[in-house]
Amino acid sequence: MTIDHKEQASITSVDDLSSAVRYVLETTHAIAACPFHLDVSFFMGDEAAETHAFIRAKKLVRSDDKTWEGKALRQEFRRQLNEAADGCCPHCTQDKPLR
Numbered sequence: 789m790t791i792d793h794k795e796q797a798s799i800t801s802v803d804d805l806s807s808a809v810r811y812v813l814e815t816t817h818a819i820a821a822c823p824f825h826l827d828v829s830f831f832m833g834d835e836a837a838e839t840h841a842f843i844r845a846k847k848l849v850r851s852d853d854k855t856w857e858g859k860a861l862r863q864e865f866r867r868q869l870n871e872a873a874d875g876c877c878p879h880c881t882q883d884k885p886l887r
């Protein structure tokens with residue numbers, strides 16, 4: 789599979805607000821997905837990356853040729869950033885031996 793294929797698969801998900809937000813957050817490295825727990829994302833603590841992600845999200849064009857509304861985007865950004873764990877994956881932290 790080529791890189792073009794992968795990018796295209798990601799871009800088709802811009803029609804879904806939460807996928808679109810997750811896509812820009814991940815591609816700008818504002819959040820990162822855990823390589824071991826694919827449903828877990830964690831927050832990189834980089835405010836510049838978050839701003840960059842937001843600007844990028846506002847420019848995303850959906851398949852109906854419209855862009856996302858700023859207010860809806862901001863709410864979804866806040867929701868995903870709140871949900872993201874701080875700095876590292878909580879499951880991986882749990883799995884670490886305590887002694």
Ligand SMILES: [Zn+2]
Pocket residue numbers: 822823824825828877878879880
């Ligand atoms: Zn993990």
